[in-house]
Amino acid sequence: MDFNLTREQEMLRDMVREFAQRELAPKALALDAKGEFIHDIIKKTAELGLVGIITSKEFGGTGMGHLARMLMIEELSRIYASLGFFFQTGQIGMYAIENFGTPEQKQKYLPALCKADKIISTALTEAGGGSDPSAIQTTAELKGDEYIINGRKVMISEAPVCDLAIIVAKTGDKFSAFIVEKGTPGFTTSGKENYVGLRSLPVGDLVFTNCKVPKANLLGQEGKGLAVAIGGISAVGRTGVAGVALGTAEGAYAAAVKYAKERKLYGKPIAELQAIQYMLVDCNMEIETARWLCYKAAVLLDQGKSPRDAGDDITRCKLYSCDIASKVALRAIQIMGGYGTIPQYEITRRLNDSIELFTAAGTQEIMKNTLARSIIA
Ligand SMILES: Cc1cc2nc3c(=O)[nH]c(=O)nc-3n(C[C@H](O)[C@H](O)[C@H](O)COP(=O)(O)OP(=O)(O)OC[C@H]3O[C@@H](n4cnc5c(N)ncnc54)[C@H](O)[C@@H]3O)c2cc1C
Known part of the structure; x- marks a missing residue:
């Protein structure tokens, strides 16, 4: 596969890099320590057209596509992964609404989401197990013109701050997707759970107790809810997580290279020690490989491949990038010796993220299961 970045994509990458240096780099340590939702910074990214980067212009987005989104997430996560991850989760819901929503739903929700005036969660996971959709116990029962929803979603990104959520619930023996708005009686959210990484990402529960949702809030066809959620999670969620992992690895690597060149032992920089060089080479190769896997998956989506047709490439980029991010962060910590374990050096944050x-x-x-199925099909 051969491709070059367009002039527009290069300009976007440079603009986001400059934004991240200016708005995030000086504050990242303090933001991580505070662990609060960074809505003010997200609003600034919305003004730059970044929140609606894969949403059509018709609905308030910039429609720049998946590669542009990957570049943006990579650049932001290189400095502060919590912000990069916001684009992973928020855009799953936006993608699902644009691809499966009615014209009314698109007009009603997408423009406000693009401006970050509203925040959206997408919720599949329940306490019975996130990997197994059959563990979903939340039910939606149609009574007249309303669905009555009961159940609890756990570990949901932006749950404590969301204005609306896409949720998947059981309708009989099938699953359906719904848009539930904040303020709907019977819909409550938990506080922020205490996670070790991505500290500015509020993760929590969504709770439904006899929550009455209008029939018009069904997203996609009844009984096809898993296709709605999984299409978004694959095309946008997995590529987004991969981009966050790539940027996280790059941030750790850059700090390790800088440190190795500055730290002197035996009268010369430790960068001249072969053991340190080997660790840097491993990081360099892994990052370069991850970057190409990430860009390739994004380019295939931009070329019009469906999440299913681009599935192997999406899986590879998620699997590999998330695998190497922690390895690179750990090596960076090792290169920095004892200083690497001090939070102020901002490398333990990379590992936690x-x-x-x-x-x-x-x-x-x-x-791995997904890729294995495809290999032996
Ligand atoms: C930061 C963060 C944000 C998240 N945001 C969201 C969100 O916005 N919305 C949402 O719905 N969920 C979200 N999740 C939840 C996430 O999707 C689940 O954690 C994930 O699906 C795994 O579910 P689980 O934690 O219940 O683990 P389990 O499914 O219980 O898995 C436990 C272990 O068993 C392994 N395992 C399970 N099945 C198999 C199998 N068939 N073969 C081999 N091994 C297997 C798993 O790989 C894992 O190692 C988020 C999680 C995190 C950490």
Whole structure:
């Protein structure tokens, strides 16, 4: 596969890089320590057209596509992965609405989401097990013109701050997707759970107790909810997590290279020690490989391949990038010796962030199952 970045994509990458240096780099340590949702910074990215980057212009987006999105997530995550991850989760819901929603749903929700005036969650996971959709116990029962929803979703990104959520619930023996708005009686959210990484990402539960949702809020056809959610999770969620992993690895690697060149032992920089060079070479090769897998998956989506047809490439980029992010972060810590374990050096944060990426949008083992099925089909 051969491709070059367009002038527009190069300009976007440079603009996001400059934004991340200006808005995130000086604050990343403090933001991570505070662990609060960074809505003010997200609003600034929305003003730059980044939140609606894969949403059509018709609905308030910029429609720049999946490769542009990958470049953006990579650049932001290189400095602060929590912000990169916002684009992973928020855009799953936006993608699902644009691809499966009615014209009314698209007009109603997408423009406000593009401006980050509203925040959306997408919720599949329940306490019975995220990898197994048959563990979903949340039910939606049609009574007249409303569905009555009961159940609890756990580990949901942006749950504590969301204005609306796409959820998957059982309708009889099948699954359907619904849009549920904040303020709907019977819909509540938990507080922020305490996760070790991605500290500015509020993760929590969505709770439904006899929650009455209008029939018009069914997203896609009744009984086809898994296709709605999994299409978005694959095309947008997995590529997004991969981009966050790539940027996280790049951030750790850049810090390790800088440190190795500055730290002197035996009268010369440790970068001249072969053992250090080998670790840097391993990081360099892994990052370069991950980047090409990520870009390739994004380019295939931009070329019009469906999430299913681009499935192997999406799986490979998620699996590989999330695998190497923690390895690179660990090597960076090793290169920095004892200083690497001090949070102020901002490398332990990379490791903590990378840990969160193993399970998000499907675990590494589920990725391997998916790829294995395709290999032996
Ligand atoms: C930061 C973060 C954000 C998240 N955001 C969201 C969100 O917005 N929406 C949402 O719905 N969910 C979200 N999740 C949940 C995530 O999707 C689940 O954690 C994931 O699907 C795994 O589910 P589980 O944690 O219940 O683990 P389990 O499914 O219980 O898995 C436990 C272990 O068993 C392994 N395993 C399971 N099945 C198989 C199999 N068939 N073969 C081999 N091994 C297997 C898994 O790989 C894992 O190692 C988020 C998670 C994190 C960490």
